[in-house]
Amino acid sequence: MKSVTSALALMLALPACAQQAPAPAVATKDADPALWVVKDADTTIYLFGTIHVLKPGLSWFDEAVKTAFDKSNTLVLEMVEPDQATEQKIVLAKAFAPDQPALSTQLSEKYRKTLVTTMAASKVPPATYEKMRPWFAAVTLSLLPVQKSGYGASNGPEGILSAAAKAANKPVVGLETFEGQLGIFDRLSKPAQVKLLESTIDELPTANATMDKMVDDWSRGDPDALAREMNKGLKDSPEVAKALLTDRNKQWAAWIAERMRTPGTVFIAVGAGHLAGANSVQQQLKAYKLDAVRVKY
Numbered sequence: 192m193k194s195v196t197s198a199l200a201l202m203l204a205l206p207a208c209a210q211q212a213p214a215p216a217v218a219t220k221d222a223d224p225a226l227w228v229v230k231d232a233d234t235t236i237y238l239f240g241t242i243h244v245l246k247p248g249l250s251w252f253d254e255a256v257k258t259a260f261d262k263s264n265t266l267v268l269e270m271v272e273p274d275q276a277t278e279q280k281i282v283l284a285k286a287f288a289p290d291q292p293a294l295s296t297q298l299s300e301k302y303r304k305t306l307v308t309t310m311a312a313s314k315v316p317p318a319t320y321e322k323m324r325p326w327f328a329a330v331t332l333s334l335l336p337v338q339k340s341g342y343g344a345s346n347g348p349e350g351i352l353s354a355a356a357k358a359a360n361k362p363v364v365g366l367e368t369f370e371g372q373l374g375i376f377d378r379l380s381k382p383a384q385v386k387l388l389e390s391t392i393d394e395l396p397t398a399n400a401t402m403d404k405m406v407d408d409w410s411r412g413d414p415d416a417l418a419r420e421m422n423k424g425l426k427d428s429p430e431v432a433k434a435l436l437t438d439r440n441k442q443w444a445a446w447i448a449e450r451m452r453t454p455g456t457v458f459i460a461v462g463a464g465h466l467a468g469a470n471s472v473q474q475q476l477k478a479y480k481l482d483a484v485r486v487k488y
Contacts, residue, residue, distance in 0.1 A: 240463030444475035
């Protein structure tokens, strides 16, 4: 598997427990990420693809994206984060297995050494990571190098959009719950979880370069390039692809089709990987005879 780090960043709203404090302000660089719209006589739904972790300094919340948001009555995200105490309780229940054999013993010597040294370099104690379920160790490891280079959820679109919605008194709705998102990984078979962890370890040396390219593709509004990156990350693991991508896209398309029955304007922001490729939300909407049209700007 290649580029699993980018696949996670494209498709999963990463846990708030991994967020960083906002970085100092820097000069802005213009970004024009892709935006789509689905509409009928009395309902309009915008579809905006995000990258959940970004560096500061990208001016994406302007032009057509800001106009669409301002017109909308409701903001819809992949999930609305719970309070910190609830989140920590869910993480402990879903992401850790106190009775499992030490995580490092579940890996071959090649991967074991990298796991131990990487966690140690990030000051994650063995008592913590050895009891992580393999999928959570993979998510954790995928974040460590990109966080060190300045990427963070605090700079991501979800936080900015949520703050703007709060300021404008717009309701914020989640397509999923935090517990549900973690449950997607938790339901993966043990071999799939271990493979995900091993693939993440393989990619640690190139994680920053992969993220930089992915963000560049996103900034240029190139969903085809994002789809290629995503497909590289998931083609060798159909179980992970089905759980993270296809099944969720079908569920969200059904939600959109149902929401089209209610008049109003909605702004949906989900990981950009869900809005790219052959199994995208837009493709799933065709089953409901709904067309998502790219907004030109």
